[in-house]
Amino acid sequence: MTATPAGMPESVLITGGTAGLGAEFARQLAARGANLVLVARNEARLAESAARLRADTGVRVETLAADLLQDDGVVRVIDRLADESAPVGTLINNAGHGLRAGFADSPLQDELDLLRIHVTVPIALAHTAVQGMRRRGRGHIINVASVAGFTPRGSYSTAKAAMIHFSRWANLQYRSEGITVTAVCPGYTHTEFHQRMHLDTRQIPGWMWLDADVVVRDGLRDAAAGKAVSIPSARYKALAVLARTLPPALVGRIASRGR
Numbered sequence: 001m002t003a004t005p006a007g008m009p010e011s012v013l014i015t016g017g018t019a020g021l022g023a024e025f026a027r028q029l030a031a032r033g034a035n036l037v038l039v040a041r042n043e044a045r046l047a048e049s050a051a052r053l054r055a056d057t058g059v060r061v062e063t064l065a066a067d068l069l070q071d072d073g074v075v076r077v078i079d080r081l082a083d084e085s086a087p088v089g090t091l092i093n094n095a096g097h098g099l100r101a102g103f104a105d106s107p108l109q110d111e112l113d114l115l116r117i118h119v120t121v122p123i124a125l126a127h128t129a130v131q132g133m134r135r136r137g138r139g140h141i142i143n144v145a146s147v148a149g150f151t152p153r154g155s156y157s158t159a160k161a162a163m164i165h166f167s168r169w170a171n172l173q174y175r176s177e178g179i180t181v182t183a184v185c186p187g188y189t190h191t192e193f194h195q196r197m198h199l200d201t202r203q204i205p206g207w208m209w210l211d212a213d214v215v216v217r218d219g220l221r222d223a224a225a226g227k228a229v230s231i232p233s234a235r236y237k238a239l240a241v242l243a244r245t246l247p248p249a250l251v252g253r254i255a256s257r258g259r
């Protein structure tokens with residue numbers, strides 16, 4: 001872990017740090033001694049997650065209750081990222097949700113919120129975080145995207161494709177300043193994501209499921225290596241290659257079978 005010249009250790013800020021992939025990032029990073037800032041809406045769960053991490057690892061854990069679909073919530077996270085007295089050396093843009101209904105059947109506001117939480121907010125947070133990282137000459141940004149970003153599949157895959165594209169560009173742009181930007185692209189992963197959508201996942205074959213610990217371990221390894229894109233597991237690496245080489249209409253037909 002790096003420290004500022006003033007000796008204040010840099011923290012890792014994780015949006016959606018209380019469940020699923022975000023909670024796993026928190027566990028693995030705390031086990032390596034990183035101090036954390038956890039962002040999510042549910043205050044009781046934030047407090048409980050922080051207490052557990054502190055007890056298990058002894059690291060400092062701050063909590064920031066914020067709804068990233070509300071302007072005041074985003075402003076609070078931006079203010080925390082801009083606080084140079086307690087610098088954030090790594091930003092993990094992870095919070096997100098899916099939509100159960102298809103594009104034309106979703107209320108417009110749901111579609112706009114989806115784009116907001118998966119694209120507008122992560123880019124806004126990256127914009128603030130990168131200022132301090134440039135001054136310090138180091139930093140990591142991890143954008144949790146999805147393999148869905150390689151397939152044509154509604155606004156969710158559009159949003160994830162945008163974050164893959166952004167990460168590829170930003171990783172090239174800021175590499176010479178010591179900053180890495182990595183899109184982590186999981187496939188189906190056991191978290192609360194599908195439960196929250198009230199989705200029946202029984203039709204998804206067992207081999208397509210990943211465990212969060214593997215996604216996070218590979219993502220952290222690839223971010224440390226300065227990769228722009230991290231695709232966990234050999235099977236999803238192969239599927240991503242197929243998605244980029246097969247005709248888009250065929251990929252779209254295959255992808256439309258799952259969620």
Ligand SMILES: NC(=O)c1ccc[n+]([C@@H]2O[C@H](COP(=O)([O-])OP(=O)(O)OC[C@H]3O[C@@H](n4cnc5c(N)ncnc54)[C@H](OP(=O)(O)O)[C@@H]3O)[C@@H](O)[C@H]2O)c1
Pocket residue numbers: 015016017018019020021022039040041042043045066067068069094095096097117144145146147185186187188189190191192193194196
């Ligand atoms: N699971 C998968 O199969 C899968 C596959 C590919 C990509 N992903 C991506 O992985 C990321 C994490 O998803 P997950 O599967 O770990 O989901 P999850 O288990 O449902 O966890 C979501 C986390 O985000 C927080 N969150 C949700 N909405 C928020 C909001 N408006 N403001 C602030 N925090 C919010 C939740 O806490 P609160 O409810 O307390 O706010 C929770 O901590 C997402 O970007 C998702 O698109 C997931």
